[in-house]
Amino acid sequence: xxxxxxxxxxxxxxxxxxxxxxxxxxxxxxxxxxxxxxxxxxxxxxxxxxxxxxxxxxxxxxxxxxxxxxxxxxxxxxxxxxxxxxxxxxxxxxxxxxxxxxxxxxxxxxxxxxxxxxxxxxxxxxx
Amino acid sequence: xxxxxxxxxxxxxxxxxxxxxxxxxxxxxxxxxxxxxxxxxxxxxxxxxxxxxxxxxxxxxxxxxxxxxxxxxxxxxxxxxxxxxxxxxxxxxxxxxxxxxxxxxxxxxxxxxxxxxxxxxxxxxxxxxxxxxxxxxxxxxxxxxxxxxxxxxxxxxxxxxxxxxxxxxxxxxxxxxxxxxxxxxxxxxxxxxxxxxxxxxxxxxxxxxxxxxxxxxxxxxxxxxxxxxxxxxxxxxxxxxxxxxxxxxxxxxxxxxxxxxxxxxxxxxxxxxxxxxxxxxxxxxx
Numbered sequence: 001x002x003x004x005x006x007x008x009x010x011x012x013x014x015x016x017x018x019x020x021x022x023x024x025x026x027x028x029x030x031x032x033x034x035x036x037x038x039x040x041x042x043x044x045x046x047x048x049x050x051x052x053x054x055x056x057x058x059x060x061x062x063x064x065x066x067x068x069x070x071x072x073x074x075x076x077x078x079x080x081x082x083x084x085x086x087x088x089x090x091x092x093x094x095x096x097x098x099x100x101x102x103x104x105x106x107x108x109x110x111x112x113x114x115x116x117x118x119x120x121x122x123x124x125x126x127x
Numbered sequence: 128x129x130x131x132x133x134x135x136x137x138x139x140x141x142x143x144x145x146x147x148x149x150x151x152x153x154x155x156x157x158x159x160x161x162x163x164x165x166x167x168x169x170x171x172x173x174x175x176x177x178x179x180x181x182x183x184x185x186x187x188x189x190x191x192x193x194x195x196x197x198x199x200x201x202x203x204x205x206x207x208x209x210x211x212x213x214x215x216x217x218x219x220x221x222x223x224x225x226x227x228x229x230x231x232x233x234x235x236x237x238x239x240x241x242x243x244x245x246x247x248x249x250x251x252x253x254x255x256x257x258x259x260x261x262x263x264x265x266x267x268x269x270x271x272x273x274x275x276x277x278x279x280x281x282x283x284x285x286x287x288x289x290x291x292x293x294x295x296x297x298x299x300x301x302x303x304x305x306x307x308x309x310x311x312x313x314x315x316x317x318x319x320x321x322x323x324x325x326x327x328x329x330x331x332x333x334x335x336x337x338x339x340x341x342x343x344x345x346x347x348x349x350x351x352x353x354x355x356x357x358x359x360x361x362x363x364x365x366x367x368x369x370x371x372x373x374x375x376x377x378x379x380x381x382x383x384x385x386x387x388x389x390x391x392x393x394x395x396x397x398x399x400x401x402x403x404x405x406x407x408x409x410x411x412x413x
Binding site for chain 2: 055056057065066067068069094100102104105109110111
């Protein structure tokens, strides 16, 4: 009986840990499996508060407490089959969305380097 | 400038419900204020106008109930008490109290900001206190400017706000100088600046009420009535000018100094738009 209880406790602890992990960065880390090195770096930039900070305005799978100013970043490859078009949006969104867009011109205003933009696009294409 | 005008066009398009119209940019402050009010009446038809002085608590019930709890024994009381002592005990170099050049505390805040027709400038209560001390020959390091004695300035402003709490915000803009100041402030509101290329209107008008990460963006009404505000995320009292300075800085813009012409014009524009709301400072915000 004692053994049975300990099995339950162990299972419970494991379940709790698993549940806890889905709220922490651990789950996000697991999702990194299969990402290229470049896409991983792009994700860090997209989730970080300095640099890309995409989560401030866009919902991204695996990102907590995302803003809702811009559209959710899903199915990016289907929405932007032309990679250059997506890269262009990050460089200067005013070209595609007009001068009224609230999205900052990450390339034109040197918030991100060309290399960083390419890495973020690598990551966005995995969404 | 081209961008500013197109901002205005966007404002008018949104204000008229999406119908493409001539850019509505009335230079008359009252007409433009009405556009600003209509803009949010349309976005949040269920929020009564008088609730806009609650800021985001007007649209976020959970945050509002937390705020109501904080206001039972408000953290602002301590600052009001310190400010009252300062107001009563401080003497200018000529031996007179601050009321000798500003008038009595009761209702003083409710008369600000205003435009002096003679110099054409926006008078902000904080700057008038500073100028009162400077004109009386106070030592530079004893003047309550934001740099040297910010806490004293914030505390006295908290006390003065409490002495006008419950009064209605009624900023006057009858003179030509006042109309010019309002329109300068309007330009500042719609001007895109800095690294992020954002205007005040981008976040606080077109996207006001939405979330940036976990935080609601404030709307374009009720930006001024509750200052100075105790920000519990920072644990300190914020004057309106400190808040504006920080907000502009966070868009990657080299911010104009507190109480500069630029920020006073912006203060005047926002304050005038808040006409009709109840003054509820000092208050508590995140």
